[in-house]
Each structure stands twice: as C-alpha cells, then as structure tokens.
Amino acid sequence: MATVEIPRQLADFTVLSRLGVGGNGTFYVATPPPRLGLATDRVVVKVFGGLCSDDAYRRGVRELRAFAAVRSPYLAALYDAVLQGQFMYAMEYFPLGSLGEPSRPLSRTERLAALADAARGVDALHEAGIAHANITPSSVMVTDGGGRISDLGLARVLATDEPITSFAQPGAVQYMDPALLAGDAPSRATDIWSLGACLHRALTGAGVYGQIPDAQPLLAIRAALSTPPALSENLAPDERAVVANCLALTGQRPGTAIEVAERIDALIGR
Structure with a gap:
C-alpha cells in the first residue's frame, strides 16, 4: 500500500497528523498559528479537493461566516478560512472523533x-x-x-x-x-x-x-x-x-x- 504524504504546513497551520478523507476533502490535525489567539493547541483543518477560484472562495467564506454567526453550544467552532490554490478552513478538534470515525467504540x-x-x-x-x-x-x-x-x-x-x-x-x-x-x-x-x-x-x-x-x-x-x-x-x-x-x-x-x-x-x- 502506498504511503500517503502528509504536508508539514497548511498555510500557517503546522500539521501534526492526517485524520482521514470525507465530505470532498481531507482532514488534518494541526497546531494553530499565534495570530488566531486560540486557547487550544489543536485544531482540525479541512482541505477541499481541487483548485478553488476566487469567486468560490468568497462564496465559501460567506457560508462559513453565516455558520459561525449562529450561537449554539451544539455547533462546532470555526476559526479560519484560507485560499492557497485549494480552499481550506480550520475548526474545533474533537478527540473522540465522529459517529462515522470514532476514536473508540461508542455505546x-x-x-x-x-x-x-x-x-x-x-x-x-x-x-x-x-x-x-x-x-x-x-x-x-x-x-x-x-x-x-x-x-x-x-x-x-x-x-x-x-x-x-x-x-x-x-x-x-x-x-x-x-x-x-x-x-x-x-x-x-x-x-x-x-x-x-x-x-x-x-x-x-x-x-x-x-x-x-x-x-x-x-x-x-x-x-x-x-x-x-x-x-x-x-x-x-x-x-x-x-x-x-x-x-x-x-x-x-x-x-x-x-x-x-x-x-x-x-x-x-x-
């Protein structure tokens, strides 16, 4: 099986590991840059597949801002969006994973x-x-x-x-x-x-x-x-x-x- 190459950096996020693939993108655990002023030392960065146009980036950022503006304890926190050829955004890291890929068996x-x-x-x-x-x-x-x-x-x-x-x-x-x-x-x-x-x-x-x-x-x-x-x-x-x-x-x-x-x-x- 071919080894999947993991980037060291995604914009100014330092990649720690690759979580997996899903939802038209690849997920990585990363350390956030100081500019975000976050209290956490772990975030998830999702990188969408394929190149992204400036117009598509603006649409994506608009949607993310609308999502982030909704106040609810049941929404994952969003931190940043970046365009470097590909569209990517940073969100809250969940150590227990998701229902699709939990980090341990769930009851x-x-x-x-x-x-x-x-x-x-x-x-x-x-x-x-x-x-x-x-x-x-x-x-x-x-x-x-x-x-x-x-x-x-x-x-x-x-x-x-x-x-x-x-x-x-x-x-x-x-x-x-x-x-x-x-x-x-x-x-x-x-x-x-x-x-x-x-x-x-x-x-x-x-x-x-x-x-x-x-x-x-x-x-x-x-x-x-x-x-x-x-x-x-x-x-x-x-x-x-x-x-x-x-x-x-x-x-x-x-x-x-x-x-x-x-x-x-x-x-x-x-």
Whole structure:
C-alpha cells in the first residue's frame, strides 16, 4: 500500500497528523498559528479537493461566516478560512472523533446522545435560515456526554455550477434526501431526512438503501432514486417510529430538528 504524504504546513497551520478523507476533502490535525489567539493547541483543518477560484472562495467564506454567526453550544467552532490554490478552513478538534470515525467504540447511548445534540445544532442553523446540506455520521462530532454538528455542506456552495455527481461522495448518498438527489434545494425537511438516515445507521449499523455502489456516485444516485428506503428488522418499535417519521414524505416529517432531538433523547431516557 502506498504511503500517503502528509504536508508539514497548511498555510500557517503546522500539521501534526492526517485524520482521514470525507465530505470532498481531507482532514488534518494541526497546531494553530499565534495570530488566531486560540486557547487550544489543536485544531482540525479541512482541505477541499481541487483548485478553488476566487469567486468560490468568497462564496465559501460567506457560508462559513453565516455558520459561525449562529450561537449554539451544539455547533462546532470555526476559526479560519484560507485560499492557497485549494480552499481550506480550520475548526474545533474533537478527540473522540465522529459517529462515522470514532476514536473508540461508542455505546448506543453515546451514539444517540451525540446525534440528538447534533440535531439541536441543526435546528439552530435552521432558525438562522441555513440548511446544513451535508449531515452524515462523519459530520456528527462526539463529545463527553453528547455531540455537535460540523462540516457544513460547502461542496455544493463551492461548485454551484456543477452537477450533484461532481460532489456526492462515497457513502454520502445514503444520507441524502431523494429530493436533493433529484435536484431540489437543501431545506429544513431535507436535513431532517438526513438525521433520520443517520439515526438508522447509529441504531443498526446499516444504511437505509442497503448495498448500493457508493464508490460510484452516479450509480449510487440512480440506485437511491429507484429504491425506496428500507428499515432494518432489528429496530425496536419506538426506534422504527422515529426513523420512519424522519424519512416520510415531505410535509409528514417532524416540523423541526429540535423535535427530532427530543424524540432521540426519549429513546435513551435522556
């Protein structure tokens, strides 16, 4: 297996290690520069793949500023955005990782508590008029006793003129509302669908579309559009009710993400 080369510097961030790949970019743990005046000595830098134009950079920064302006304890902190050929931004570091890649095995209670808190963060975005548009297990960060939502769906913002197949990533189709795949704009309802799909994964370890060709986005999208979501037989009745409600037709879903959070809390007696 080829060794992945890790850059020593990303702008004026000193890279310590590579976390992984996801959401159209590569994540690194880095030491922040003194100019940011941060109290922490660790941040995560996400570097988007491909070159980024000045216009795309301005769009990305505008979206990040809107995200950062929303005040909620359930949103990951954003620190900086940089353009050096590629678009990159720095955010809060979570030692426990995400639901997609936790640093250690998580209990059912930990998984659901993280997702419930992430739903609260999503609700705060919605109340500010922002749709997240990229809710996957990898964007649900795990904290002691709960979680936060991160990784705003900037891929769509940076590539406004590109078809969805250009930024749909392996595995992400499992968490995208079919309406999004068909071309609808991200919304409160599409984010609630994604929360339901993440809940299904957190409870069962499986996606709602079963085995689809995730490595080929176009084929995965076609499979998702032609295959109704199927719920696992391993779900308890109360779990099934919450997931099914989130995946229902638009207009029949929970009205807010905070309602989803409260129903997930109820599953763990929180």
